[in-house]
Amino acid sequence: MSVELTPIGSLHSPFSQKFGIPRQSAGLTDIPGYITLTPPYDDLNGFRGIDAFSHLWIVFQFHQSIEQTQSYSPLIRPPRLGGNDKMGVFASRSSFRPNNIGLSLVKFVKIERVSGQTRLHISGVDCLSGTPVLDIKPYVPYADSHPNAVSGYAKEQPQATLSVTFSPDLPAQTEEMLALMTQVISLDPRPAYHQRPEYQALHPDKIYQLRLYDFEIGFIVEGNGQAKVMTINR
Structure with a gap:
């Protein structure tokens, strides 16, 4: 069938x-x-x-x-x-x-x-x-909605793990766009193995490219839980 x-x-x-x-x-x-x-x-x-x-x-x-x-x-x-x-x-x-x-x-x-x-x-x-x-x-x-449901290995909602800052020389953006970038990056979209300390130690300056609408956003993740947006291109 x-x-x-x-x-x-x-x-x-x-x-x-x-x-x-x-x-x-x-x-x-x-x-x-x-x-x-x-x-x-x-x-x-x-x-x-x-x-x-x-x-x-x-x-x-x-x-x-x-x-x-x-x-x-x-x-x-x-x-x-x-x-x-x-x-x-x-x-x-x-x-x-x-x-x-x-x-x-x-x-x-x-x-x-x-x-x-x-x-x-x-x-x-x-x-x-x-x-x-x-x-x-x-x-x-x-x-x-079942409040007493058991959810296996996905027990908790993912939380923001990165604090997001912006390079001072970036082009001006609307508050809505800045908030969107902050929300998305704060949840750490990197692959799981990139989040391991040993990977970060080997690639401290790796730039991740994120696309939102028609914006290309480049950011790095520092070892102290900080993400910094380095580039915004359109």
Whole structure:
């Protein structure tokens, strides 16, 4: 049996590359984004009553993972475990999984018609810009929240681990853009093995390149938990 899915729209976010995307939407609740709906799913009648819900589930497809996945692998290396230990793909939220389907919890902001398009504005986005959206459902606390649930090796929400500063000779940026860069970098988007002291000792001046919208941002991480933005190019 085969199943064919048709996207109902595409998600637009600040993230034009995988590096820097928070691993869960709860990590950065203020990241803005919107979904552009495609016909016939752009009919506003399909969203009647949605403004009564504060949060939404976004069902989407890891479209870039499809291109990178050659064959099914039952084991993956969760970043939460430092990239060393292997876990079953069904005991993880890895993007490299059968059907490459993802689920994200976001905050509803508003829905509007703009230049003939229906746009659903959301925040707390953790998806690559251009991600195909398969479905949208309201978050219902009594059904979706289980305070006593056990979450295995992912017991706690990732916290900001880096303090972020900016080189004084950088071009001026809006407060919103500075806040976005600070939020993303503070969660330390580097690969897990780059965060180990021995790696940092060997590569103290390594510059990491992050892309947000059409900005190329270069930053370094110093040994004292400080990240410094060195370049911002557009």
